[in-house]
Every structure is written in structure tokens, then in C-alpha cells.
Amino acid sequence: MQFKSITKTFGAEIVGLDPGKPLSAEDQETLRAALRQYNLLLVRGVDLDPTQQSQFSTVIGPTAPLPPGPPPEAPGIMYVSNTRDDGILPNGELAFHQDCLFDVEPLRVLMLYGVEIPGSGGGTKFRSCMDIYSQLDDALRAKAESVRCLHLFDFESVAVKPPTDGAAAWDADLADQKYSPFSLETASPNSPRTWQPLIWRNPADCEPVVWCNHSTTVAFEGIDYEGGHALLGEIMDRAEAVEEYLHEWRPGDLLLWNNLTLQHARTPFDRNEKRSLRRTMIM
Numbered sequence: 179m180q181f182k183s184i185t186k187t188f189g190a191e192i193v194g195l196d197p198g199k200p201l202s203a204e205d206q207e208t209l210r211a212a213l214r215q216y217n218l219l220l221v222r223g224v225d226l227d228p229t230q231q232s233q234f235s236t237v238i239g240p241t242a243p244l245p246p247g248p249p250p251e252a253p254g255i256m257y258v259s260n261t262r263d264d265g266i267l268p269n270g271e272l273a274f275h276q277d278c279l280f281d282v283e284p285l286r287v288l289m290l291y292g293v294e295i296p297g298s299g300g301g302t303k304f305r306s307c308m309d310i311y312s313q314l315d316d317a318l319r320a321k322a323e324s325v326r327c328l329h330l331f332d333f334e335s336v337a338v339k340p341p342t343d344g345a346a347a348w349d350a351d352l353a354d355q356k357y358s359p360f361s362l363e364t365a366s367p368n369s370p371r372t373w374q375p376l377i378w379r380n381p382a383d384c385e386p387v388v389w390c391n392h393s394t395t396v397a398f399e400g401i402d403y404e405g406g407h408a409l410l411g412e413i414m415d416r417a418e419a420v421e422e423y424l425h426e427w428r429p430g431d432l433l434l435w436n437n438l439t440l441q442h443a444r445t446p447f448d449r450n451e452k453r454s455l456r457r458t459m460i461m
């Protein structure tokens with residue numbers, strides 16, 4: 179295996195790995211160490227069926243329980259898709275976010291595999307939450323350090339619920355915006371929510387990591403809503419300055435990343451073009 183860096187601070191393309199074949203114990207450890215080092219790994223042009231992707235995912239860790247639905251093609255397999263009835267997030271732009279910050283133990287790693295790819299648009303963008311921290315000046319760091327944020331995801335809200343006339347006609351309302359589409363006051367009582375530190379320390383290396391976004395951050399401890407959003411807005415403005423990686427998908431691309439340390443987003447695409455990514459969530 180060889181690793182070619184993608185940006186100055188994160189990401190590597192792996193050459194010489196067939197993720198569809200069983201890996202030696204040594205190669206498995208090399209892969210886990212590379213994910214710790216680079217936070218994002220890419221393998222291009224690989225043939226991978228659902229069973230192989232499921233097995234490859236377990237090299238990194240156990241796959242997370244799936245949302246309720248029909249039995250998956252293989253353990254842990256689901257789809258981001260506008261061509262499948264069981265696909266999530268079928269259409270629309272997605273603002274930068276981390277998945278499941280609303281869970282006490284947020285998802286550690288996400289993996290996507292390119293199945294159907296639009297002719298243009300629909301890329302997945304990444305940026306480093308450590309890089310975002312490095313953009314904050316001392317005053318902003320001091321302000322952010324002591325704050326906890328409430329993250330909430332209202333799965334029952336109009337923002338995420340496909341209309342009854344079919345998922346293909348639906349855009350998730352999670353595009354770039356200055357406020358979360360969810361509100362603490364109106365959210366369903368069943369929606370998952372958790373207080374998280376605004377600056378999370380990664381136990382692996384004690385690095386400070388910024389944990390906030392315009393999609394799921396809905397309240398701030400000890401600060402009123404307007405004040406909290408002003409702070410969030412200031413941090414997000416600084417985040418604009420960090421290096422991004424835009425992944426332009428081709429069928430057969432396999433991408434996995436550390437969801438605790440990188441934010442991801444999706445660029446717009448034509449809803450009439452087919453887009454399916456096979457996805458696993460890894461704990």
C-alpha cells in the first residue's frame with residue numbers, strides 16, 4: 179500500500195489496496211493507523227459488492243445499527259440515493275456537518291462507495307475541524323472553550339421527511355444556511371439530542387477539535403439563542419478560510435473518513451440525474 183496526501187493537513191489516496199480481498203493482520207493495522215494519521219482515505223476504481231464493503235468496514239470497526247427498514251443487502255449496508263426506495267438524503271445540497279453529534283457517542287467513521295454518479299455536481303466536500311480551531315484567535319478560543327452546544331436532529335420534521343408522493347421529488351432542507359432547520363421548541367419529543375463540548379479534545383492526541391455546525395446545533399449553554407448563534411456564525415466564518423477537499427465522484431470510488439474530526443458537505447446536483455452511494459456507519 180502507498181499513501182498519496184490529498185491536502186496539506188488531511189486525506190490520502192491509497193494505491194495498491196484491493197478492499198474486496200481479505201487483508202492480512204498487518205495490512206489491517208496499516209489501514210487503521212493511516213485513518214488515524216490522515217482522517218480520510220480514498221481508494222479509486224475498485225469493484226466492491228455489498229458483502230465485500232460490509233466486511234471491509236469491519237476492518238475499521240463494528241458497523242452501527244441501521245435505521246428501521248427492510249433487511250439490508252449485507253450487515254450495516256445502506257444507501258444515500260435518489261434511485262432506491264430505501265435511500266436516505268436523496269436530493270439537495272447539504273451544508274457542512276458531522277453526522278450524529280446528537281448522539282452521546284457520535285459516529286466514529288463513515289464510508290461511501292460510488293454506485294451511480296451524476297454527470298456533474300453532487301460532490302462530497304470535506305474540511306478539518308482541527309484546521310477550523312487553528313483559525314480561531316485567542317479571544318474566540320477562550321470564549322468557545324467553556325461552551326457546550328445542544329445538537330438535535332428532528333427526523334420527523336419537514337426538513338428531512340420525504341413527502342408521501344415519493345422521495346425522488348424531495349430535497350433535504352439542510353443546505354447552507356445560518357440557522358439549523360430544527361428548533362428546540364417545535365422538535366418532536368422523540369428527536370435525539372445531546373449536549374456536546376464546542377471544543378472537543380480528541381483522546382487519541384489531545385488535539386482541540388471544533389464541534390458545531392448550522393445543521394444540528396440548536397442551543398448554547400449559558401448563552402441566549404442570539405448570542406450563541408453570533409458565536410457559531412463567527413466560528414463558521416473563520417471556517418471558510420480552511421483548505422477543503424472536494425471529492426468528485428466516479429463509480430467505484432471508496433471513501434472513508436473520521437466523522438469526529440472532519441466535517442462533510444454535498445454540492446448541488448440535478449435531481450433528474452441518478453446518484454447512489456453505498457454507505458456504512460462504523461462505531
Ligand SMILES: O=C(O)CCC(=O)C(=O)O
Binds near residue numbers: 258
Ligand atoms: O451524499 C453525500 O455526498 C453525503 C451524504 C451525507 O451527508 C452522509 O452520508 O452522511
Ligand SMILES: [Fe+2]
Binds near residue numbers: 276277
Ligand atoms: Fe452526513
